[in-house]
Amino acid sequence: MILGLPWLSFVMLFVLPTIVIVAMMVYCWKTRNE
Amino acid sequence: MPINTLGAGFFAVYLVLMLAIGWLASRNQNSSEDFLVAGRSIGLGVLIIGNVAAMIHGGAIVSHVGLAAQVGGVAVTTSLSYALGFAVILMVYAKKLRKSGGMTLPDYLAYRFNSRALRGWSAIIIAFTSVLYLVGQINVMGFILQSLIGLPTFWGKLLGTFIFVAYVAMGGLRAVMWTNIAQFVVMWLALICLVPVINQAIGSWSELLVSVEQKAPGWTSVQGTTWDWRFLLSWYILVFVGYSTRMELVTKLFAARDIRVARWSIPATAFLMIGFLLFGGLYLGAAARVLVWDQITTPDQAFPMLVALLAGPWISAFVFTAVASATMSTTDSLLLMSGASISHDLIRKCFHEPFGITRSESYYLQIIRYTTVIVGLLAFLLSLMNLGLIWQIVSYAFAVMAAAFFFPLIAGMLSKLTSAKAALLSSIFGTVVTVVWTAFTITKADWALVTHPVMPGILTSGIVLAAVQYFSVRNNARPLEKILGSQS
DSSP states (O other): OBTTBOHHHHIIIIIHHHHHHHHHHHHHHHTTTO | OOHHHHHHHHHHHHHHHHHHHHHHHTTTOOSHHHHHHGGGOBOHHHHHHHHHHHHSOHHHHHHHHHHHHHHOHHHHOOHHHHHHHHHHIIIIIIHHHHHHTOSSHHHHHHHHHTOHHHHHHHHHHHHHHHHHHHHHHHHHHHHHHHHHHOOOHHHHHHHHHHHHHHHHHHHHHHHHHHHHHHHHHHHHHHHHHHHHHHHHHTOSHHHHHHHHHHHSTTTTSTTTTTOOHHHHHHHHHHHHHHHHTOHHHHHHGGGBSSHHHHHHHHHHHHHHHHHHHHIIIIIIHHHHHHHTGGGOSSGGGHHHHHHHHHSOHHHHHHHHHHHHHHHHHHHHHHHHHHHHIIIIIIIIIIIITTTTOOOOHHHHHHHHHHHHHHHHHHHHHHHTSOOOOHHHHHHHHHHHHHHHHHHHHHHHHHOTTOOHHHHHHHHHHHHHHHHHHHHHHHTTOTTGGGSOTHHHHHHHHHHHHHHHHHHSOOOOOTTHHHHHOSOO
16 A cells, blocks of 8 residues: 555556656757757 | 535636636737637747646546546546646657647648648547537536535536636637636645645545555555456556547647747656556545545545535635636637637638638637637537536547547657558548447447457457558658668
């Protein structure tokens, strides 16, 4: 249990979306001069 | 002081504020570009707030909490799908849409495919689905104003519709953006007000989730209490496809000051949206399941009942005003999109200009304003009919929009080779299959209930696009290089 959630739920709700959002920010930064 | 008196007070202040903003925004509007894309002057902060406010609607609060309480907060809150949907908008659409110089999505499609038919078709779909969304939102507004002020539903719907139609017709996108800032602040303040009262009633976040799991085993699992994996997968796909073609967001990108603003607004919007959905689905959904589930007859009553149970009259009145405000911050974008599709795309671009009818900018500005009022009135009249659960209506409008645009947009943006004929037929077939499937779903045909209507719609759209493209001549559109660049 993490934050009261089963680990798979925690991964689906918090970990994976965070990775996608960080990837989006990296993309924005890398293409800032386009 | 009774909640209805307080509610009337809060709502009166809110009403005056919205109308004042609409009037202020209406000054110095001289052209369609001023009205539809606020002169392309929107900066990053306002764009992010506008995006979030447009996407978090009354249904998203009332029905999301209700659905989460019913089947499970984790199952309902598909954060990953939201994030991936936004990633598609960022990586595929943002730059090209902003760069195209259009004002509406049909503008972009007409430009990309050099096709008036595609413009006309997409404008009809956007106008139709936006009205459907509007009907759902006006229903929520009637429901909320009944709880807030004690108004009969009819008058609640009428009052709500009057407010958002008035400020949109006056100030266009500038009014939408400015009112969204006020609506955004009110909504978050109100939801945060609920935290201490829930905390006092049940305990901390972890204690709440442990309680809900004891009360409804499986509530915190990925699958929820009742969904099977097949339905869960279709839910994930629905949200992903729906959010990667989310018109309220895509359309606002046209108004961004520049391409960087359009791009950076996407991850920030995704972050805030997911935060909100986690709060609504997990926190409020769990609290509703633990505290009020046994006292209600339909899921849509969960949120109002939770507020009535926990909060005193002041907080309750403020929260209901905030929900009405969240509803309006979505309806205004939808109304503007719908009005623009009819007046700008259908009347001006599909009828007047091809037939050599010349009119002034001020004429078109008037036409957009009249159309906005007529669409609002139509949605209000439709909302008086009994169309079932709010969430169903919104989710079917989602499905039609997604099936109509997902493949044509993505294929058109990623490949120069995608033809107008392939995009148009793909959109038409995807839409027709979704609408027919939806009709059978609503009438409870057993075979149709196997999956959400978006699945067969999307599948058909993809197959038709691939097949037509394969068999047809590759007729590239004229201005492709400008939009796609030389690399793609």
